Amino acid sequence: MSTTLPSTTPAGTTLTETTLLRFATAGSVDDGKSTLVGRLLHDSKSVLVDQLEAVERASASRGQEAPDLALLTDGLRAEREQGITIDVAYRYFATAARRFILADTPGHVQYTRNMVTGASTAELTVILVDARNGVVEQTRRHAAIAALLRVPHVVLAVNKMDLVDYEEGVFAAIAEEFTAYALELGVPEVTAIPISALAGDNVVEPSAHMDWYGGPTVLEHLETVPVAHDLAHCHARLPVQFVIRPQTAEHPDYRGYAGQIAAGSFRVGEAVTVLPSGRASRIAGIDLLGVPVEEAWTTQSVTVLLEDDIDVSRGDLIVPSKDAPATTQDVEATVCHVADQPLTVGHRVLIKHGTRTVKAIVKDIPSRLTLDDLSLHPHPGQLVANDIGRVKIRTAEPLPVDSYADSRRTGSFILIDPADGTTLTAGMVGESFAAPEPVKDASDDDGWDF
Template identity: 55%
Template sequence: MDILRFATAGSVDDGKSTLVGRLLYDSKSIFQDQLDAVERASLARGDDRIDLALLTDGLRAEREQGITINVAYRYFATPKRKFIIADTPGHLQYTRNMVTGAATADLAIVLVDATKGLTDQSRRHAVLLGLLGVPHIVVCVNKMDLVGYSREVFERITAEFTAFAAKLPTSHVTFVPISALHGDNVVTRSPEMPWYEGGPLLHLLETVHIASDRNLVDLRFPVQYAIRPRSGAHRDYRGYAGQLAGGTLRPGDEVLHLPSGITTRVAGIDTMDGPLAEAFPPMSVTVRLADDIDVSRGDMLCRPHNAPAAVQDLDLMVCWMGERPMRTGATLLVKHTTRTARALVRDLRYRLDVHTLHRERGVGELRRNEIGRVRLRAARPLFCDPYSRNRLTGGLILIDEASNQTVGAGMITGSAVPVE
């Protein structure tokens, strides 16, 4: 079975954690002791029913305030597919946590409260999901029970979101009317909405096609670690460990090493379970090469005639997460795949208004949770692809040199200037 990684998104109190809890509960993916603990916690808070949101909101501050702060990861499986859920916060101040949870998602569920319609935070999250290149978006219009399961309300919100999403780089959007509290259209179809012709949310999650979303054309293998035992029976072993970011790899394949430009062949592909005949994303493997060349962390293996651009001038969209604003002239650390380099902020080209998608030019800074287009100059070449082609080699994080905290996430637009 394959694995679907999906994230929740949306505004505050739209019911993201309740939906995840309902999915786990109705799909019988909760142990009895977990359910008993949630029931006790619900009674202690004075609730008249089990609060399924407590299955993901595990921090004390989350339970006291009834909000999600941290990204909560949960795992469950059905006979058709395995799932990894990232339940993300809806509050504006925790937008950076939402970006973290959605960055590796195959699909995102955007919750919209049927009684409120689209909010500013709903739009902000939709913009971020588009920039993060999440291939599939499911808009769940929640709390349909509070609007009498009205078809008109659902269609109005559907039309509003469709018009907004038309301006975003999002390819596949599906709409489902649900009530996470009562389980309508979550795991089984709801008799309350006979006018809805689609399947329940879980059926959609089980059947959405994700295999073609991964780039299996461009071989990209960023080297994370060189393995060379110094003693023992395997002291002559030399392998290079990492996660395959694109393409497929087989023993005997010709590969190009960057930055040296030396061509060699793959002698073998190893894992803890033994050798492989083929590797593909997102597998983590150790590659042995036929020739003894100098390969270290931050290097990359690719095809001789299909190499990423060696880039120092980076043009990218940035979601800024730092407490202090990003300003022109600032220096940061850039972490791209397994390579780290210092970088200078050369230019803030514009800031994106997430409500209107208007480009505000002439801005002097990017403040926390703002999105803008930025030009950086890296101290050494990075081996990049456009984010739209490969999310792993086209994405990076920005790190504050003094505190070592992550202060931004960047998506390379494709107009970076290769090193000559």
């Protein structure tokens, strides 16, 4: 089965016959995420014979009579020993209707950071809930992250319905509670489906035990949910990754700026501006896989040639001159803190935005989100692992940032510990849960005070 991704045209169509859906699974520990993914792969006949045989052998060695389908994704030794998912497991499969890239993310609160990674590019998130436990704190945290990351579609899969005798009332109560919470967060769409991943009810085939449910199975919904490759319609952005100067006899004056187009499209002859310097030029040529083309668009890796010999280097951003974002040294964003080390006011960090990394200081933390009731705790002073809050950051150099609402690629960033390179925080520019009034910026008297 081919895993080649389709190229999305500016009009939003694909160059292949089937569409591609990126989706992620999330939920609390033991809610059955890996079993659901295994059931999807198994029942959609996307598992190779040797893979299934390996799972059967591993299950038998653990004294299990039936194959443990969770082992199709829980590949790390530590995962199998502990019975939990630790790392994000990516799987590729296809049906006649659509191709899929799924990210099976961990449920343990310790690994929430990996859920952020898995859902950051997802167009749909499946959040599982154990029918016996209902909505728990980790469920609310995953819903909040999906809302912050602006995942367009959320599926609530109420799992283990076989353990509550397939009671409609249990499902209805959980679906009502979760939907109300998700709507408060701003999630645009929630589809609730009662399932038993272990027994296969409503995963690929409709359940014979829940005739009161008339909606789609999980796979049916995944195959039919609208997919809008909105990056093709965003403001055009090309973060420069590398400057190419072959200096060969055939191309003695070749100077190209290579990178993957983060959003939008570019055409030969288009007026562009290089940020943060603000220097302007026009596109003299676009090379795609070594072949000149007239136009290129989002997700394609290209080399752009400019008419003028201007200073461009890694970390710069090439944008249409008519549609250039403002550059700023003051970034305000909502973040999910993913490190064990707290993020504090006055914290010296590196901020990585696109291909550019610069020094920065956390000047203020206006608020932290309380997941139970979505209230804001004002000026907490720090964020600890898995906290969601607002931050104000002062950067050493101007950054050309978009609002995350306009572009998930150029409106996001990560904060890095300059001492050891640890990722501290994932941020979304401009996203907000109605933060309270700001306080005066914290002062700094060392070389990191910009």
